[in-house]
Amino acid sequence: MTATESAPVEVDVDTDEMIASRRRLLDDGKVLRLSEIDAEQVAGDIDDERMIINMGPQHPSTHGVLRIMFELQGETVVRSKPIIGYLHTGMEKTAEDLSYLQGCTNVTRMDYASNLFTELSFSLAVEKLLGLEIPERATWIRMLMTELNRMSSHLLFLATNGMDLGAVGMMLYGWKEREDVLRFFESVTGLRMNHNYIRPGGVAADLHDGWEDGVARLLAGLPKRLDEFDILMTGQPIWRDRTQGIGVISTEDAVALGATGPILRSTGYAWDLRRDMPYLAYPDVDFDVVVGTYGDTFDRFAIRLNEIRESMRIVEQCLERMPSGDYRTDDRKVTPPPRARIDESMEALIHHFKIFTEGYTVPEGEVYAAVESPRGELGCYIVSDGSPKPQRMHIRGPSFVNLQTLPHVLQGGLIADAVAVISSVDPIMGEVDR
Amino acid sequence: MFGDPIYRDGVDWGDVALMGFKVLLAFVFLLVATMFMVWFERKVVGDMQNRIGPNVAGPWGLLQTFADGVKFFFKEDLKPANSDPLIFRLAPYLSAVTAFVAFAIVPVGGVFREGEIDTGTVTLFGKETYLQVADPPIGILLLLAVSSIAVYGVMLAGWASGSKYPLLGSVRASAQAISYEAALGLSVVAVVLLAGTLSTHGIVAEQAGGLRSWFWLATGVVPFGVFLIAATAELNRPPFDLVEAEQELVGGFHTEYSSIRFALFFLAEFMNVITMSAIMVTLFFGGPAGPIFFGLDWLWPTVWFFAKVLVFLFVFVWFRATLPRLRYDQLMHLGWKVLIPMMLGWLLVFAAIRQHRLDNVDTAVAIVVGLVLAIGATALLMAAFSAGDRAYERENTIKDEVGG
Numbered sequence: 001m002t003a004t005e006s007a008p009v010e011v012d013v014d015t016d017e018m019i020a021s022r023r024r025l026l027d028d029g030k031v032l033r034l035s036e037i038d039a040e041q042v043a044g045d046i047d048d049e050r051m052i053i054n055m056g057p058q059h060p061s062t063h064g065v066l067r068i069m070f071e072l073q074g075e076t077v078v079r080s081k082p083i084i085g086y087l088h089t090g091m092e093k094t095a096e097d098l099s100y101l102q103g104c105t106n107v108t109r110m111d112y113a114s115n116l117f118t119e120l121s122f123s124l125a126v127e128k129l130l131g132l133e134i135p136e137r138a139t140w141i142r143m144l145m146t147e148l149n150r151m152s153s154h155l156l157f158l159a160t161n162g163m164d165l166g167a168v169g170m171m172l173y174g175w176k177e178r179e180d181v182l183r184f185f186e187s188v189t190g191l192r193m194n195h196n197y198i199r200p201g202g203v204a205a206d207l208h209d210g211w212e213d214g215v216a217r218l219l220a221g222l223p224k225r226l227d228e229f230d231i232l233m234t235g236q237p238i239w240r241d242r243t244q245g246i247g248v249i250s251t252e253d254a255v256a257l258g259a260t261g262p263i264l265r266s267t268g269y270a271w272d273l274r275r276d277m278p279y280l281a282y283p284d285v286d287f288d289v290v291v292g293t294y295g296d297t298f299d300r301f302a303i304r305l306n307e308i309r310e311s312m313r314i315v316e317q318c319l320e321r322m323p324s325g326d327y328r329t330d331d332r333k334v335t336p337p338p339r340a341r342i343d344e345s346m347e348a349l350i351h352h353f354k355i356f357t358e359g360y361t362v363p364e365g366e367v368y369a370a371v372e373s374p375r376g377e378l379g380c381y382i383v384s385d386g387s388p389k390p391q392r393m394h395i396r397g398p399s400f401v402n403l404q405t406l407p408h409v410l411q412g413g414l415i416a417d418a419v420a421v422i423s424s425v426d427p428i429m430g431e432v433d434r
Numbered sequence: 435m436f437g438d439p440i441y442r443d444g445v446d447w448g449d450v451a452l453m454g455f456k457v458l459l460a461f462v463f464l465l466v467a468t469m470f471m472v473w474f475e476r477k478v479v480g481d482m483q484n485r486i487g488p489n490v491a492g493p494w495g496l497l498q499t500f501a502d503g504v505k506f507f508f509k510e511d512l513k514p515a516n517s518d519p520l521i522f523r524l525a526p527y528l529s530a531v532t533a534f535v536a537f538a539i540v541p542v543g544g545v546f547r548e549g550e551i552d553t554g555t556v557t558l559f560g561k562e563t564y565l566q567v568a569d570p571p572i573g574i575l576l577l578l579a580v581s582s583i584a585v586y587g588v589m590l591a592g593w594a595s596g597s598k599y600p601l602l603g604s605v606r607a608s609a610q611a612i613s614y615e616a617a618l619g620l621s622v623v624a625v626v627l628l629a630g631t632l633s634t635h636g637i638v639a640e641q642a643g644g645l646r647s648w649f650w651l652a653t654g655v656v657p658f659g660v661f662l663i664a665a666t667a668e669l670n671r672p673p674f675d676l677v678e679a680e681q682e683l684v685g686g687f688h689t690e691y692s693s694i695r696f697a698l699f700f701l702a703e704f705m706n707v708i709t710m711s712a713i714m715v716t717l718f719f720g721g722p723a724g725p726i727f728f729g730l731d732w733l734w735p736t737v738w739f740f741a742k743v744l745v746f747l748f749v750f751v752w753f754r755a756t757l758p759r760l761r762y763d764q765l766m767h768l769g770w771k772v773l774i775p776m777m778l779g780w781l782l783v784f785a786a787i788r789q790h791r792l793d794n795v796d797t798a799v800a801i802v803v804g805l806v807l808a809i810g811a812t813a814l815l816m817a818a819f820s821a822g823d824r825a826y827e828r829e830n831t832i833k834d835e836v837g838g
Binding site: 051053059060061074075162163164165166167168169170171172173176232233236238239241242414415416417419 | 599680683758763
């Protein structure tokens with residue numbers, strides 16, 4: 001077994017408190033434990049006090065096909081239950097039938113707003129099993145691209161968060177900025193989403209000529225827009241009223257529920273894998289972990305807005321310090337040889353053939369590699385039996401785990417608050433259902 | 435002084451024909467204006483959001499609404515099994531018809547001159563008449579009454595749909611209408627107090643003397659602000675569109691509506707926007723009154739009227755493009771705790787000033803008494819608010835202790 005090399009992490013959360021939280025969360029009755037049949041009966045009752053209402057899977061603000069069953073008293077949420085599975089495509093099972101080379105094509109479709117992170121965690125896991133060192137340039141390209149992806153994902157969040165609270169203008173503004181990032185992605189990877197760009201052994205293609213200009217243009221244009229978003233949203237009294245003090249969660253509760261990413265950080269607990277369990281070249285770059293104070297919807301919005309700024313700092317450093325060299329490992333067992341070599345070398349032809357038919361074998365063992373996706377800890381767990389295909393692949397999806405917090409923060413709020421809170425969790429259903 | 439001059443010398447068939455013509459004119463105008471209002475909104479919102487907006491049907495997409503209307507007309511009319519069939523069918527008409535009725539009292543043209551008895555008339559087919567469908571002596575009350583009925587349309591639609599989201603929308607609608615009707619009415623009272631008449635024509639005539647005769651200080655700031663906010667809420671326009679609240683209630687009261695019935699709601703909303711803008715212009719900005727150039731006195735008043743209305747139409751669109759939606763309790767808070775007390779206080783001060791002018795009371799005495807009263811009223815109000823907050827908190831703690 002290849003042990004994951006994680007430094008022991010100091011948790012400054014009171015453990016007793018956390019255990020108490022866990023116990024309390026179990027039986028405080030905020031989760032609606034009601035089967036579909038029972039719900040039908042409640043709906044049939046002429047009971048003025050209680051109404052069971054379904055939000056989703058077809059609803060404008062459930063970010064795809066999330067379904068939440070609410071028990072309402074008037075418009076106040078008493079209990080709720082998130083129901084998932086409407087986008088289940090069996091990707092984790094599919095992965096067992098795909099070689100490690102094909103694996104990225106599969107995982108990239110999970111979190112469709114930040115595709116590169118699933119690719120990255122998968123690649124890191126496979127590389128850890130292979131014991132493969134990847135060239136420095138590949139590391140930095142990965143860092144550049146994932147940070148850009150974080151920006152695009154957070155911009156999408158700002159857009160949908162604005163829309164869910166009724167500021168439809170914000171939706172278009174967020175999308176417009178995201179579009180610029182996607183255009184840059186298109187110029188590098190050829191695609192706007194589902195890139196299959198980060199692969200075990202490096203990245204699929206080198207950055208094209210003039211990529212610096214593209215990134216510089218992004219970095220030049222965005223700060224002004226972010227300031228405008230600040231004026232439009234952060235400084236807007238209605239916006240503040242709608243988000244401040246809504247969906248509050250304590251650090252202990254968040255940890256007990258396994259929440260990560262902006263939700264955990266909004267409670268004031270600075271937990272960011274980029275800093276706390278570093279991967280790629282994050283120890284070499286300078287950035288701040290943004291934390292909130294109150295753990296409310298507003299904090300989560302502000303954290304994401306400011307994380308875009310932090311990501312821009314990292315991208316700027318990538319731009320300045322991008323090393324030269326190879327963009328993928330020259331281990332011929334993992335990387336297919338350059339096209340020209342195939343005509344000259346018999347060995348290259350064999351490697352090429354082997355990689356694209358059988359795939360490469362990976363030593364037996366199990367491994368877990370986690371990255372900080374825009375939504376939290378995104379981990380890839382692979383069990384290998386020494387064949388070219390994983391025996392089992394599992395993705396720890398942050399959206400999936402974060403959805404657990406919903407019943408606990410929704411209670412006592414209105415439907416409108418529920419919409420704001422769901423939006424602030426920023427779930428991507430593709431990654432929840434996998 | 436008031437009342438349409440064509441009725442002065444009895445009513446003959448010509449007068450009836452003229453009235454019929456005016457009704458038809460108003461009807462057609464409002465329909466066409468609504469069509470362009472929808473286009474205008476989509477185009478302006480599009481512009482504000484870095485989009486193009488409708489641009490395919492007709493020049494600059496002008497016929498988009500028409501195309502949509504035709505499409506709606508030919509769509510299947512669905513009726514949920516749980517719905518109350520009669521009320522479900524009736525509701526859209528309640529909304530649409532009231533939108534037309536309210537527009538009847540708006541003067542859209544006619545030369546208004548200061549100090550003239552029979553001002554603001556035009557000559558149509560050789561008869562001198564007002565350019566408005568009706569000028570009832572209780573004009574502005576009619577508006578309030580009609581806008582209350584319009585709420586029934588929304589409320590009944592949600593209730594009759596027999597579905598949960600529309601039901602929530604209809605509950606919101608009734609609460610919102612009750613609270614904002616009050617604020618709306620109070621701000622109208624300020625105008626009525628100043629103009630000394632309920633007739634819309636009379637109110638415009640009072641403001642006919644150019645910019646200085648618009649009631650800038652007395653009604654221009656507080657009552658106008660309150661009216662604008664309350665009207666936005668009354669119209670269910672963003673940021674007060676809780677009744678529809680697409681992101682929360684999917685479509686609120688019209689979730690279950692389709693085809694031409696949905697189109698009627700849609701039409702009614704935009705018609706109401708136009709009507710409300712027109713009312714605002716009438717009450718606060720002198721209606722069709724304005725300077726007249728080149729002696730084209732049949733043209734300019736109408737042009738002024740439309741120009742002023744357009745400003746408010748733009749404001750409503752602007753709201754929509756910019757502001758996030760308020761939450762239900764925040765809406766109630768704004769209505770009951772801010773707008774109504776503010777308007778009541780303003781009315782108190784305003785009525786006191788008017789009365790002291792009439793009674794020739796010493797100004798200093800009036801100011802001192804007024805201040806004492808205002809402070810007393812504010813203190814009482816604050817005490818009431820804090821008592822309410824305390825009661826609310828107590829109730830909540832009890833709920834928590836019991837276990838929610």
